[in-house]
Amino acid sequence: MAQKTIDISLSATGEISVKDYAVDISINRGETIKWKGNPANLDWVVCFGQESPFQHNHFFKGREDSGRIVVNLAADKYYKYSVEVGGSTLDPGIIVRP
16 A cells, blocks of 8 residues: 655745645555644644545545545545645645546
8 A cells, every 4th residue: 555645844934835736646556645744743624614535525634644535436526625834724635546
């Protein structure tokens, strides 16, 4: 099982950035995601809202790992999520492939 890391950081001006902005993961390859604050003590929340490809809709420091993908797909699907740090929000996404 391969894990892809998404780094979350906050600039001095309060702007959130994530690397990578649109991660591509595969069900067949058993890929997962780990969100990581940079610096490590950064408090952040990831929210998938109504539709998440994972068991949980929310991730945060303490629950950084997505776990396996729990949806079955016949075609690629884009999932938008929000990253919140302090009072700032950013809306990146992931692409899940069968």
